[in-house]
Amino acid sequence: MASLTEDxxxxxxxxxxxxxxLTHHHYEAEDLVQEAWIRxxxxxxxxxxxxxxxxxxRNRFLDGVRRGKIISFSGFDDEETSGIQSEKNSHNFQPxxxxxxxxLLAHLRPDEREALYLNxxxxxxxxxxxxxxxxxxxxxxxxxxxxxEKLRNDKRLRSELDxxxxxxxxxxxxx
Amino acid sequence: MKDTIISEKLRDYYAxxxxxNDAIRRIHENAKLTRPSLFSFRPILGLATAAVALVSVAVxxxxxxxxLDDRIDSEVRKNYAKDLDPEVKANDxxxxxxxxxxxxxxxxxxxxxxxxxxxxxxxxxYCSLDGEFAAQVNLTDEAGxxxxxxxxxxxxxxxxxxxxxxxxxxxxxxxxxxDGRLFVQAIPNG
Numbered sequence: 240m241a242s243l244t245e246d247x248x249x250x251x252x253x254x255x256x257x258x259x260x261l262t263h264h265h266y267e268a269e270d271l272v273q274e275a276w277i278r279x280x281x282x283x284x285x286x287x288x289x290x291x292x293x294x295x296x297r298n299r300f301l302d303g304v305r306r307g308k309i310i311s312f313s314g315f316d317d318e319e320t321s322g323i324q325s326e327k328n329s330h331n332f333q334p335x336x337x338x339x340x341x342x343l344l345a346h347l348r349p350d351e352r353e354a355l356y357l358n359x360x361x362x363x364x365x366x367x368x369x370x371x372x373x374x375x376x377x378x379x380x381x382x383x384x385x386x387x388e389k390l391r392n393d394k395r396l397r398s399e400l401d402x403x404x405x406x407x408x409x410x411x412x413x414x
Numbered sequence: 415m416k417d418t419i420i421s422e423k424l425r426d427y428y429a430x431x432x433x434x435n436d437a438i439r440r441i442h443e444n445a446k447l448t449r450p451s452l453f454s455f456r457p458i459l460g461l462a463t464a465a466v467a468l469v470s471v472a473v474x475x476x477x478x479x480x481x482l483d484d485r486i487d488s489e490v491r492k493n494y495a496k497d498l499d500p501e502v503k504a505n506d507x508x509x510x511x512x513x514x515x516x517x518x519x520x521x522x523x524x525x526x527x528x529x530x531x532x533x534x535x536x537x538x539x540y541c542s543l544d545g546e547f548a549a550q551v552n553l554t555d556e557a558g559x560x561x562x563x564x565x566x567x568x569x570x571x572x573x574x575x576x577x578x579x580x581x582x583x584x585x586x587x588x589x590x591x592x593d594g595r596l597f598v599q600a601i602p603n604g
Contacts, residue, residue: 243438243439243442247442248438251433251438251441251442252432252433252438255431255432255433256428256431256432259428259431260428269433269437269441272433272441273444273445276441276442276444276445277444277445277448279445280442280445280446280448281445281448339423340423340424340426340427341427343423344427355424356424356428359420359421359424359425360424360425360428387417387420390420391417391420
């Protein structure tokens with residue numbers, strides 16, 4: 240990585256994680272950050288920033304959803320279909336990190352994952368996220384709240400997680 | 415799961431998600447292969463334009479660019495030196511004005527005819543002075559000396575010209591305003 244600066248690597252990694260929050264799919268996220276970075280770099284060159292990359296990632300993601308290229312998220316704002324799509328996501332996801340969180344996050348809508356990611360991981364406030372997504376602070380707050388509620392109250396997942404914790408503790412399969 | 419645990423797990427989860435070095439390099443190399451758009455240089459272009467404008471204004475005010483008087487004097491002297499024959503021959507201003515009917519203004523002085531005393535009209539031609547439509551009038555005196563008179567309607571720009579007499583090596587220029595027109599006469603020195 241001699242030719243790549245630390246800042247640039249960190250920017251691309253952050254862009255990838257954000258894309259992952261939106262798509263919850265490793266390969267789609269990589270494609271997304273690739274397309275977005277090409278656009279940002281072409282336009283701003285060395286002045287490219289993380290914020291510009293995030294904007295481009297989001298725009299490319301929404302374009303993909305509109306064109307049906309990103310099939311998983313055609314219901315970005317559709318509560319009815321999000322569960323089914325999330326199921327697809329969980330199958331498509333390339334495991335690599337915590338499987339518990341993979342499953343949990345797959346049950347969230349993309350906009351919920353996005354809000355959680357930007358708030359909890361990136362540290363943006365609801366107001367700042369609202370500016371990025373052109374939505375009100377109240378909408379973002381309720382989205383974060385809803386996402387947390389889902390994670391807290393998903394009994395099926397909780398029991399699965401509890402089971403895994405027991406496996407970890409007992410070192411044997413739960414029957 | 416409590417909120418703090420959720421947050422902690424989320425951070426841990428995303429911290430563990432990263433592209434390989436090869437993938438990062440490939441993404442950036444692909445981006446570098448695309449040609450930067452002109453838009454990417456917009457701030458630089460903007461600064462460059464501003465700098466050029468600033469320098470231009472500075473140069474103008476410092477007098478490094480010829481001022482209006484210099485431009486007029488230079489143009490009149492140059493054409494005086496050419497000593498071109500008139501395209502329309504006439505013995506007085508009224509006849510000449512008829513021959514140069516597209517001028518849109520009179521040629522004969524109204525309030526300053528005395529300034530041209532001793533000079534006789536030989537003819538004239540269309541021309542321009544600092545971008546304004548003008549007439550060149552060929553004059554001679556009794557001694558046979560030649561003079562060139564410019565007559566031009568006073569535009570806002572030309573109205574800023576300093577009137578009076580300015581002497582150069584090759585000629586003396588006399589400038590005056592008369593009834594909405596600028597008269598510039600080049601006469602031989604001495």
